Amino acid sequence: MRKLCLPMLAWLFASPVLAACAKxxxxxxxxxxxxxxxxxxxxxxxxxxxxxxxxxxxxxxxxGQTLDAExxxxxxxLAEQGxxxxxxxxxxxxxxxxxxxxxxxxxxxxxxxxxxxRELSAQQYCESLNKVAQRFxxxxxxxxxxxxxxxxxxTSPALLAAAKACAYTHVGWSAAGFLGDELPSERYPxxxxxxxxxxxxxxxxxxxxxxxxxxxxxxxxxxxLQPLMQGLQDRGFCFxxxxxxxxxxxxxxxxxxx
Numbered sequence: 001m002r003k004l005c006l007p008m009l010a011w012l013f014a015s016p017v018l019a020a021c022a023k024x025x026x027x028x029x030x031x032x033x034x035x036x037x038x039x040x041x042x043x044x045x046x047x048x049x050x051x052x053x054x055x056x057x058x059x060x061x062x063x064g065q066t067l068d069a070e071x072x073x074x075x076x077x078l079a080e081q082g083x084x085x086x087x088x089x090x091x092x093x094x095x096x097x098x099x100x101x102x103x104x105x106x107x108x109x110x111x112x113x114x115x116x117x118r119e120l121s122a123q124q125y126c127e128s129l130n131k132v133a134q135r136f137x138x139x140x141x142x143x144x145x146x147x148x149x150x151x152x153x154x155t156s157p158a159l160l161a162a163a164k165a166c167a168y169t170h171v172g173w174s175a176a177g178f179l180g181d182e183l184p185s186e187r188y189p190x191x192x193x194x195x196x197x198x199x200x201x202x203x204x205x206x207x208x209x210x211x212x213x214x215x216x217x218x219x220x221x222x223x224x225l226q227p228l229m230q231g232l233q234d235r236g237f238c239f240x241x242x243x244x245x246x247x248x249x250x251x252x253x254x255x256x257x258x
Contacts, residue, residue, distance in 0.1 A: 023203040024240040025232060027051040028173065030088055030149060032212035033111055034060040034071065036221035040211060041078060043221075047229050049239035052084035052171075053211075054149040055132050056092040058110035061212070067132070072139040079140040084241040086147040087132035087168070093120065094151040098158045110151075111214045122162035129168055146251045147171045147242060169251055171242060173208035176200035179228075181209045181220035190223040197224075198231045206245070 029040060029051060044051055055075075057067040064070045079085065092110035099105055102122045109115035120128070133144040148168040150159065160170055180193040201207070209220065229239070243252040 021238040021240050021244070023235075023237045024244065025177075025201060025203065025237050026206045026242055026245055027229075027239050028054065028149070028171070028206060028208050028242070030054045030151075030208065030210045031056050031058045031066045031110075032210035033058070033214050034062070034066055035212040036219060037071075037074065037211045039221055040225065041074070043226050043229065044083075044239075045081070046226070047233065047239065049229065050081075050083055050241040051239065052086070052145075052147070052242040053078065054086050054088035054147075054171075055136060056088040056110060056151070057090050057132070057135070058092055059112060066211075067135045067139070075136065076140045079142045082241070084147070084243050085136055085142075085144050086149060086171070087129040087136075087144065088149050089125075089151060090128045090131045092151050093118075093125070093128060095154045095156060095159050098156050102158065102162070104156075104159060104162075122158075122165065125159065125162050126166035129163060129166060145243065147248060169248065171206065171248065174202075174205035176202060177205045177207040179207055179209045179220070179224070181216060181224075182213045183216070185216050185218035185220075190218060190220060193220065194224045194228055194231075197228055198235075201232065201237070203237065206242075 027049065031054070055067060057065050060066055060071070062070065091108050093106040093108050095104055096107055097105040099119060103119050104125060106118055106120050107115050108118055129148055136142070136144050146167055146169060148163055149171050153172045155170055163170060176197070179197055180188050209225070213220070242248050
C-alpha cells in the first residue's frame, strides 16, 4: 500500500472540497406542480444544503406556470442562495424516438396536461433549452449552468449531440438516487421509499425528486425529504451542488483567454 507523505496529507486536509464534504451526494429537483416547493426550499436551508434544479414551464397547483411571474421571486431567492440550475426543456418534451433528418419524436406533457406527440428538429430542441435559460435570466438576473436534464431521463446519442451543440451536457441520476416520488403511493409508501434510500444511497450518488407530483396520492416531500436528509447527514453524508461533482465541475470552470 502506498504511503502518503506529510506534504500530501497536508494538501488533502487543506482541500476545501474534501474538508467540507468527504461523502457528498447531489440532490437534484425537477419542476412539478410546485405545491411542495416552499417546503423543499425551507428544508434545504435548514440543512445549509445546496441542490440543483432543472426547470420546465409546467402547470402549477395555483393555476399558473412554474416560470411565470408568480414564481419568479422564488427562483430568484434560490439563485441568491447558491443553488445550481439547468433547463428541463420548455414544454417538458420527453424523447420517444430518433427520426430521419436529425429530428426527434417527442411526447409533450407535464402534470395534468393531455399528452401530445410531435416532432422537433435538433435546432428546435436547442431553442427549447435556451428558452428556459433566457427566462431564468429574466427572473433572477443570473445565467443557468451548462447542464440539462431530459424529461424522464430519456435520451439518445443524437439528442445528446443536439444539446451538446448548444453547450448543454445531460445529467441523469444514480440508480439508488431515484427517490420514487413519482411512483404510486399505494405500492410504494413513503416509509418504504425512505427506508430504501437510506439503505442504498452511496457517496457520489446523484439523487432525483420533483417539486410536486400530481399523480401521487400520499405526497412524498413532506414525509420523506427532511428525515432522508437528516438520516444521510447522521451517516456522515453531505449535500453538494452539481458544480462540485467531479464529472461536471470542469464544465463550470471559466473559459481561459490566451
